[in-house]
Amino acid sequence: MNKLGFYPRLAARSLRLNGKFYLPYLLSGMVSAAMLYDILFLNMNQGIYYLKGANAVQGLLGFGAMVVALFSFALICYTNGFLMKRRQKELGLYNVLGMEKRHMARLLLWETIYAALICIVGGLILGVLLSKLFLLLLCAVMQAEVPFGFEVPQDAVIYTAVAFGAIFLLNYLLNLLRLGRVKPIELLKGTESGEREPKTKWLLAILGLLAMGAGYFLSLTVSDPLNALLLFFLAVILVIVGTYCLFTAGSIALLKALRKNKRYYYQTRHFTAVSGMLHRMKRNAAGLAAICILSTMVLVTVSTTLCLYMGVSDILDRMYCRDVQTYVNYGAPEDLPKVKAVYEQKARELGVQMQDFAALCFYGPATEYTNNRTDIEPYLKRANGADVVGDPADGPMRVYVGCNLPADADASLFSAAVEVATHDLELSTTWCFTDDCRAGRTDFWSSLGGFFFIGLFLGSLFLMAAVLIVYYKQVSEGYEDARSFVIMQQVGMTQREVKESIRSQVSTVFFLPLIAAACHTIGAFPMTKKILLLFGLSNTRLFLLCSAATVLIFAIVYYGIYRLTAREYYRIVKR
Amino acid sequence: MPLLEVKNLRKVYTTRLGGTGVEALKNVSFAVESGEFVAIMGESGSGKTTLLNILAALDRPSSGRVLLNGEDMAGVRERDLTAFRRDNLGFVFQDFNLLDAFTVRDNIFLPLILAGKDFEEMNARLLPLAETLGINALLNKFPYELSGGQKQRTAVARALITRPAILLADEPTGALDSKASDSLLKVFESLNAQGQTILMVTHSVTAASHAKRTLFLRDGMIYHQLYRGQRTGGEMFAEISHTLTVMTSGENGHE
Numbered sequence: 001m002n003k004l005g006f007y008p009r010l011a012a013r014s015l016r017l018n019g020k021f022y023l024p025y026l027l028s029g030m031v032s033a034a035m036l037y038d039i040l041f042l043n044m045n046q047g048i049y050y051l052k053g054a055n056a057v058q059g060l061l062g063f064g065a066m067v068v069a070l071f072s073f074a075l076i077c078y079t080n081g082f083l084m085k086r087r088q089k090e091l092g093l094y095n096v097l098g099m100e101k102r103h104m105a106r107l108l109l110w111e112t113i114y115a116a117l118i119c120i121v122g123g124l125i126l127g128v129l130l131s132k133l134f135l136l137l138l139c140a141v142m143q144a145e146v147p148f149g150f151e152v153p154q155d156a157v158i159y160t161a162v163a164f165g166a167i168f169l170l171n172y173l174l175n176l177l178r179l180g181r182v183k184p185i186e187l188l189k190g191t192e193s194g195e196r197e198p199k200t201k202w203l204l205a206i207l208g209l210l211a212m213g214a215g216y217f218l219s220l221t222v223s224d225p226l227n228a229l230l231l232f233f234l235a236v237i238l239v240i241v242g243t244y245c246l247f248t249a250g251s252i253a254l255l256k257a258l259r260k261n262k263r264y265y266y267q268t269r270h271f272t273a274v275s276g277m278l279h280r281m282k283r284n285a286a287g288l289a290a291i292c293i294l295s296t297m298v299l300v301t302v303s304t305t306l307c308l309y310m311g312v313s314d315i316l317d318r319m320y321c322r323d324v325q326t327y328v329n330y331g332a333p334e335d336l337p338k339v340k341a342v343y344e345q346k347a348r349e350l351g352v353q354m355q356d357f358a359a360l361c362f363y364g365p366a367t368e369y370t371n372n373r374t375d376i377e378p379y380l381k382r383a384n385g386a387d388v389v390g391d392p393a394d395g396p397m398r399v400y401v402g403c404n405l406p407a408d409a410d411a412s413l414f415s416a417a418v419e420v421a422t423h424d425l426e427l428s429t430t431w432c433f434t435d436d437c438r439a440g441r442t443d444f445w446s447s448l449g450g451f452f453f454i455g456l457f458l459g460s461l462f463l464m465a466a467v468l469i470v471y472y473k474q475v476s477e478g479y480e481d482a483r484s485f486v487i488m489q490q491v492g493m494t495q496r497e498v499k500e501s502i503r504s505q506v507s508t509v510f511f512l513p514l515i516a517a518a519c520h521t522i523g524a525f526p527m528t529k530k531i532l533l534l535f536g537l538s539n540t541r542l543f544l545l546c547s548a549a550t551v552l553i554f555a556i557v558y559y560g561i562y563r564l565t566a567r568e569y570y571r572i573v574k575r
Numbered sequence: 576m577p578l579l580e581v582k583n584l585r586k587v588y589t590t591r592l593g594g595t596g597v598e599a600l601k602n603v604s605f606a607v608e609s610g611e612f613v614a615i616m617g618e619s620g621s622g623k624t625t626l627l628n629i630l631a632a633l634d635r636p637s638s639g640r641v642l643l644n645g646e647d648m649a650g651v652r653e654r655d656l657t658a659f660r661r662d663n664l665g666f667v668f669q670d671f672n673l674l675d676a677f678t679v680r681d682n683i684f685l686p687l688i689l690a691g692k693d694f695e696e697m698n699a700r701l702l703p704l705a706e707t708l709g710i711n712a713l714l715n716k717f718p719y720e721l722s723g724g725q726k727q728r729t730a731v732a733r734a735l736i737t738r739p740a741i742l743l744a745d746e747p748t749g750a751l752d753s754k755a756s757d758s759l760l761k762v763f764e765s766l767n768a769q770g771q772t773i774l775m776v777t778h779s780v781t782a783a784s785h786a787k788r789t790l791f792l793r794d795g796m797i798y799h800q801l802y803r804g805q806r807t808g809g810e811m812f813a814e815i816s817h818t819l820t821v822m823t824s825g826e827n828g829h830e
Contacts, residue, residue: 268688271681491686492661492686493657
């Protein structure tokens with residue numbers, strides 16, 4: 001045998017033999033690489049660069065690329081750790097057969113090289129194939145024209161390859177560390193060491209409850225949109241900590257309480273499920289919490305960005321109700337005739353016909369009055385010689401002047417002229433802004449479209465991660481449970497009872513995170529609603545609808561995953 | 576009427592391609608009376624396990640009949656088999672087959688829970704049984720905290736808690752050291768003295784010497800049987816060893 005080719009061949013063989021575990025690993029690696037390439041591709045795409053409002057979107061895409069890279073790293077580390085644990089026995093056998101640790105390191109190196117090559121090359125091919133589709137999608141949500149041509153930016157390819165090369169290298173080093181620490185006899189024993197029953201950690205449970213409660217409290221009590229944005233991340237961290245603690249400690253406390261209740265516990269249906277879950281809750285809890293948090297991330301990201309996107313025209317009506325408009329914040333009624341005069345003068349000079357001209361002073365948020373393009377009249381009151389709307393209790397006074405222009409008139413020229421002229425005015429404050437709203441609208445469409453796109457993009461990445469964790473959990477537990485179910489059948493459990501008990505256990509494990517994720521989404525609702533206000537969106541009904549739709553669709557997808565993995569679990573257990 | 580009656584039992588394993596079959600059991604007939612303690616001995620490949628699997632209704636014979644309390648086990652429908660097994664037969668395995676997720680108490684309760692009994696009744700059955708087997712103090716421990724002998728006694732308790740007509744034991748001492756084996760066999764003897772029928776498959780001469788009767792299985796047939804009668808354990812041990820020697824040398828074409 002050619003000695004040189006021994007390790008490469010052995011590595012290839014072991015990848016093939018462990019296909020059931022390696023396939024999802026490689027697939028998810030490939031998909032993450034493809035996603036990284038695609039987001040970099042969009043970030044570097046020349047066609048998008050010249051689109052209106054592309055600046056914000058490309059900045060966002062750059063941020064998204066970082067999230068994808070970091071997340072891929074975490075995902076690959078997780079699956080790799082799982083795979084190494086499963087393969088301990090095999091490595092232990094090699095060790096007993098005379099393979100030293102440095103040989104194993106070589107074997108692992110080859111395996112890593114194969115895995116990296118498959119993920120990077122496969123991912124790039126997939127990414128290139130999908131890139132046009134993503135470009136079309138992005139342009140569609142940005143309401144922009146699709147640039148022609150098909151390009152493969154070299155930098156995107158290089159960045160993706162380097163990022164994933166680094167990820168796999170780090171993983172290899174982690175594996176070496178793992179390998180260095182274990183003793184051969186432990187390698188051989190591998191996963192079979194009996195797990196001690198977890199103790200109830202009341203402190204952790206209480207801590208989790210407190211953290212979770214604080215997170216929810218923040219969300220429910222925050223009143224100011226700006227504060228909401230600032231506190232949002234604190235609340236997220238609190239809820240993540242709370243979820244971890246509650247899943248690890250709370251679930252054990254709950255299950256133990258259930259076991260103490262003899263009438264409940266000693267029934268065929270509950271008996272095996274409760275003790276089985278209790279038995280491996282320590283390991284389970286982290287996985288379940290991760291699934292729960294990922295699901296929440298998917299739900300919150302997609303529902304808010306979807307809502308923003310659906311509400312764009314709503315927002316635009318409020319923010320930009322005229323083609324050109326001027327706000328004087330913290331102004332006074334005497335500013336109104338001055339700005340009004342500027343408008344009339346510039347319209348004469350530029351020879352444009354102003355339409356839907358509106359000029360008023362108002363207190364409080366602009367949106368309540370200005371979105372009625374023509375129906376301002378009924379709100380007006382005479383005060384200090386000017387038209388004033390609202391009440392001083394609603395907030396500081398602002399002056400609003402705006403008009404629409406004929407389709408052929410140049411809004412940017414007009415607004416620039418007004419802007420310059422208003423700066424020469426002697427107003428009661430310097431907070432005077434003039435907007436070209438036609439440009440503003442396109443900008444807004446494209447940046448919110450970009451938001452939505454990135455929400456979907458990251459949402460699907462998180463979803464993939466959740467699916468992967470669920471799959472590995474089911475498969476590994478299937479192998480562990482196979483023996484128990486053989487024994488139960490010997491002791492007198494019928495095939496049907498076996499199925500029922502499996503279903504009860506699997507579905508609890510599955511739907512617990514889903515329910516918790518839905519709860520979190522509902523809990524986050526008041527806070528995200530406030531944050532949406534920052535974007536000028538105050539349509540609660542729309543947001544409710546979007547959230548409900550997202551949760552529903554997510555639940556359906558999740559159920560599909562459940563069915564698939566549950567089937568895999570049955571197949572393993574039935575052997 | 577004997578408690579268990581085996582008549583002309585034959586089991587042929589055919590390969591999937593339909594080639595020549597392997598005859599694991601050729602023509603086995605014997606009967607076990609209520610209150611007996613029978614050991615079945617034989618080398619590996621003699622058909623012991625096949626016989627036990629058929630007696631346990633885990634496998635069906637190719638021909639012949641097994642009667643329990645005069646009822647033909649072939650007549651039990653497939654879906655009633657589990658319940659039948661649960662109610663009439665108790666099993667003890669070589670490697671204990673306890674569930675790690677359950678305490679000793681819950682492991683013992685398992686068959687009763689599956690039969691839908693309530694907690695009070697289960698507890699009432701457990702206490703005297705745990706007393707007999709000397710596992711009173713262990714009830715709240717988990718299997719991984721027990722020694723081999725303690726595990727096997729737990730398994731015996733699990734097999735007996737349904738009050739089965741027959742206790743079937745498959746190499747019960749196979750994974751135990753000599754001291755634990757000895758104490759388990761004493762437990763079997765005392766259970767038998769209280770009237771429990773026991774059928775044990777083993778290839779340990781020591782284990783077999785505790786039984787009241789020993790059947791020798793060779794090449795799928797009953798080769799010989801020995802009654803203990805008034806003999807001591809030591810005498811029985813010598814007698815069984817002698818029989819095995821004769822049986823093994825007979826294998827080499829020597830009558």
